[in-house]
Amino acid sequence: MSRSQAASCHSLVVRMPGPVDPAALRRRLRDGAAGILPEPDGLRLWEETLPRGADDDAVRARVHREALRPLRRGGPPLRAVLLRPADGDPDADATLVLVARRHLALGGPDPLVLAHWPDGAGTPRPADADRPALEWGLGDPSAAGRAGEVAVPLSGPAVTAGTALLHASVALVLARYGEGEQVDETRTAAEFTGEWRQRTTPGSDTPRLPSGIGVLVEDGIPGQRHLPYLAPALPGLLHATRHPDGTVSAVLHYGHGDLNPCVAERFAAHVAHVAVQLADRPEAPLDTVDLLTPEEREHVLRLGVTPPAGPPEATARTVDGLFADVARERPDAIALTAGDTRLTYAELDARAEQTAAGLRSLDVAPGSMVGVALERDADLVVTLLGVLKAGCAYVPMDLGHPPERLRYTVDDAGAEVVVASDGILPGSSAVRTVTPAALRALGAAEPPAPPRPEDPSAPAYVIYTSGSTGRPKGVVVPHRSVAALVDATREDFRLTGDDVWTLFHSSAFDFSVWEIWGCLLTGGRLVVVDYWTARDTEQFHDLLSRERVTVLNQTPSAFAQLVETDRRADTELTLRLVIFGGEPLDVRMLVPWFARHSHTACRLVNMFGITETTVHVTAHTVTPHDVLAAGRQVGPALPGWTLSVRDPRGRVLPIGAAGEICVGGAGVADRYLGQPELTAERFVTDPHGGGRIYRSGDRGRLRPDGSLDHLGRLDSQVKVRGHRIELDEIRNVLLSHPEVTGAATVLGHDVPGDPATARIDAYVTLRGPADTAELLAHARGMLPSYMVPATVTELDALPLTINGKVDTAALPAPGAPARSAPAAGAPVTAGSANEDDDPLAAQILKLWSHALNADVTSQDNFFELGGNSLLVIRVLREMREQGLPKVTTQDLYRNSTAGRFIELVRNARS
Structure with missing residues (x-):
């Protein structure tokens, strides 16, 4: 019986004082139906004797089942059932159950007299498709x-x-x-x-x-x-x-x-x-x-608490102290693989000690911030560990960021020394730049330093995240939080010295904290993935197979590309654990993965986390059942972490209600560096006795079992391919251009729901002449590439709501992406290339046009039209499927103008 069928019926349960004469009751029913039912004489009274010995609860349950039993489709509009006790006493009370279509009214002084509902009040409610x-x-x-x-x-x-x-x-x-x-x-x-x-x-x-x-x-x-x-x-x-x-x-x-x-x-x-x-x-x-009552509030708060996995002393350690323990236990085990470089734990420890000694020789005092601007290689890991051994905190920087952003990071952190390759970081007289090799050479001449007492509360690193003020903000994370993260996951994830991990992500992205220290503090082997291999899923898949990697950490966007590669690959993977983080996971993308890999052999874990709460907060194992349910679960809090969901006033919300996710416990960072007002606003004391909690700005809800559903953001922050972006930061950068009087930024998609086509669209009002190419050049000088708008649309005025805020729903469709100035001669477009004259050019331009959702000419630049790393992978995969020569991601990055890329492919073919 369908839900809509049952929803079109109602029922009335009437206590009938004994004695009850069924024949008289039947006559009353037929008299009451006269003029209402088309054939009242055909109305039947069904009789049923209740089971002998049934107690009151059993009788009530039977009556309730009868009252909930809907009428058959196409059958009579009324059913009457008389339920009588089993003892046969003619004077005993009975129960009459009437079930009717909702156009017939039931009830009143004489419930057996029917009537039509007045004014359509009894009409059926909306069908299932219309249910909110x-x-x-x-x-x-x-x-x-x-x-x-x-x-x-x-x-x-x-x-x-x-x-x-x-x-x-x-x-x-x-x-x-x-x-x-x-x-x-x-x-x-x-x-x-x-x-x-x-x-x-x-x-x-x-x-x-x-x-x-x-x-x-x-x-x-x-x-x-x-x-x-x-x-x-x-x-x-x-x-x-x-x-x-x-x-x-x-x-x-x-x-x-x-x-x-x-x-x-x-x-x-x-x-x-x-x-x-x-x-x-x-x-x-x-x-x-x-x-909530006080008792329920306490119950909800307890639901979000997961007790620590081990004793307090397990997390009252420093990262370098924990590493030293592993190095003593496994000195000859391979700790690090990077290209041709292989370092044992003893060798990695020794190089890091030299780095620490080099920093001491430069008079870098414990507690100082040390900038690190290095490619992903062995020197990066050695340097990070060395900085910690010196009692300092490392400030990682991504070399893909523009010089202005790198300079800001160094100045804001107050770093006096930056470890970087020669010529990488535009320096100033106040900052000393030193290479990793030079630093170790300085340290080799230094006498051994006396053992330094561990201070778990000291900063381990400062990672800069996008900020709404137009400048990134530094998050200060202490050693104890990293130690707690490893302790919280070691047993559940079965992390041992037999595991092989990858360092896939930029050291300026906090996922790398988990990759590096999750591996090295549990005795595993860390395989460093270089920049270009990380951008070519075929090369990366080969590396996973060749190095027999067992633990992989990926953003869902990156893993979606790997799934496609794995579907076509001949090589086998040895993965036993895949951890998702950095952005929301759409579990439906895992269908082809589960078709090839058993979820019992390779565990997939969806984790929610924030830089300010030390990478991860929750963990949920994803199974094929989750794919069918298309859920948004990210699991309960990790051991030592706490979760609650609160309203804008900070009040605890009940199970199911959505609000701001607040995180407490072992992972809460110390502060925002140099921003006491923002720190006081986001890191608050829990009025319910939970210590310090971080107001995440993420939206979620608790489930009855204490697990969390992640429902997106409350503010203007978005996630694009794993990168956390404050739209207001982009807006403020655009407003800093002298000709811009107003600006708005929104997240858009060329294909709704496809993360590979996510883009930032900007809208501006101008006081004078300025073209979009000029504005984009201004943005590229201050923002990393993943934050640069794909489109800039000029408007006469920004639409506003009645509250004076930008009405994003009223913004027009974005304009076309800005294009580079064309060279002399008529450009070739996807629609105009003559396939007889140059079929290769027409084929490639068509592929680019489809991926970029734009009409591409041979003069256009892939990335200026909104291309990104995921679309690069998609284009190269489609080229191979169409029989074109294999080219690498590096080839497309270095030949990103369509004309140059066409010639590259032409040469590869010949």
């Missing part, structure tokens, strides 16, 4: 069609305060859940309840609040119980009954497909709790009304 979704309901789609109910436990003055109070309570609870109408919480309870008294009238049926919760108010009659829908046509229906003695009772009817029973029970309890407070304190402002 309850984001906070956490329902089970596989249970769609099953109905449940839970009492709303009203008490005290709320029982006699009237149904307007109930409407007001539901509205306030939904507002706190982030659904329905927003509520001005400076108003008093009396004002708010009075508003709802005016909005509802006696006997009114409010079919739907904006959240998909309905409220139905009816007058009750002793001995009768009305079920308004056998399956709620809305996700939830709060059915209130006014009794003759002036009291009110209420029941929440819900569908299991929409509402988890636990969530439904708590929602009903919240409505009751709020109603009691509104009735008790009519003059109190709404912001003093609590959604």
Whole structure:
């Protein structure tokens, strides 16, 4: 029986005092149906004797099942069933269950007299396709069609305060859940309840609040119980009954497909709790009304706590101290592989000691910030460890960032020494640049230093992330947080010296912290992936197979490309653990992976994390079941971490309700470097005794088992191919151009839902002449490539909301990407290339045009038209599928103008 079929029926349970004469009852039914049913004489009264020995609970359950049994499609519009006790006593009470289509009214002084619902009030509710979704309901789609109910436990003055109070309570609870109408919480309870008294009238049926919760108010009659829908046509229906003695009772009817029973029970309890407070304190402002009782708040907070995996002393260590333990235990084991370089733990330890000694020879004091601007190679890992051994904190910088950003990072961190290759970092008189080799040479001449006591609270590193002010901000992370991360995951992930990891990510991306120290502090072998191999999925797949890598860390965008390569590859992988991080995971992309790899042999783990909470916060093992459910789970907190979800006022939200994810525990960073105001705003003391917590700005909800659903961002921050980007930083950079008077930035996609086509679109208003190419050049001078807008569209004025903010929904479609100035001669485009004259050029231009969603000419630059690393991989894969010569990602990066690339392919073919 379909849910819509059940939703088109209602039922009435009537207590029939004995003795009950079935023949007389049948006549009353037929008389009551006269003029309403087309054939009232054909109405049948079904009789059933209840099982002998059934207790009261069993009888109630049988009556309830009968009341929930819908009518057959195409059958009579009314069914009557008389349930009688098994003892055969003719004077015993019986129960009559009437089930009718909703166009027939049931109830009244004589329930056997039928009537049509007035004014269409009994018409069926929306079909399944029109049902609103309850984001906070956490329902089970596989249970769609099953109905449940839970009492709303009203008490005290709320029982006699009237149904307007109930409407007001539901509205306030939904507002706190982030659904329905927003509520001005400076108003008093009396004002708010009075508003709802005016909005509802006696006997009114409010079919739907904006959240998909309905409220139905009816007058009750002793001995009768009305079920308004056998399956709620809305996700939830709060059915209130006014009794003759002036009291009110209420029941929440819900569908299991929409509402988890636990969530439904708590929602009903919240409505009751709020109603009691509104009735008790009519003059109190709404912001003093609590959604949760103290006991429930404590329960929800405990749900988000995972106790530490080991004793406190396990995390009261420094990273270099923990590494020294491993080096003593496994001196001859290979710690690092980078190209032709292979270092044992003893050799890596010795080189890092020389680096530390070199820093001491330069009078770099413990606690100093040391800049590191190196390619991914063996020297990078040696240097990072050496900086820690010197008692300093490393400040990693990505060499792909523009010089202005690198200079800002060095100056803001107060680094007096930067370890970099010659000529890499434009220096200043205040900063000394030294190469890794020179630093070790200086250290080799230094006498051994006395052992330094470990200080777990000292900074280990400072990683700069995108900032809304237009400048990146440095996150200061102490040693103890890294030690806690390794301790929290070691046992669950079975991390041992038999594992082989890759260092795939930039050292300026906090995923690298996990890759380097997760491997080296558990005795594994770290394979350093060079820049170009990381950008060519075929080369990378070959490396994974050749090095027999067992632990792989990837952003979902990068892994999606690897999945495609793996599908065609002949080589076998030895992966046993893949960890996703850096951006949300769409589990549907894993279908081809699971088709080739058993989830029991290779574990896939989706982890949510933030730089400010030390890389990872949660872990959820992804299985084929998750793919079918298309869920957004990221799992419970790691051991030693805590999770809670709070509203904009910092109040703890219940299970299911979405709000800001707040993270506490072992991973919380120290501060933002040199930004005490921002630190005080985001790193706050938990008023509920949880210590310091970080307000993440991410949106999520807790599930009944304590796991977290990640639902995106609350602010203007976005994730593009794993990079955390504050759109306001890009906006402020554009505003710094002298001709720009206004700017807005938004995240767009050439293909909706395809992360490879994600792009930043910018809109500007100008005071004078300036073309988009000039504005993009200005942005490239200050922003890393992944933050440079793909399009810049000039507007006469930015559309604004009534609150004076940019109305992003009203922004027009972006203009075409800026193009380089064409060379002399007519350009060749994808649509105009003559395939007879130059079929190769036409074929490649067509491929580029399809990938970039633009009409490409031979003069166009792939990256100026919005190309990125993922689209590079996609184009090269499609070229091979069409039989074109194999070229590498490096080839496309170095020949990024279409004409040059066509000639490269032509030469490769010949």
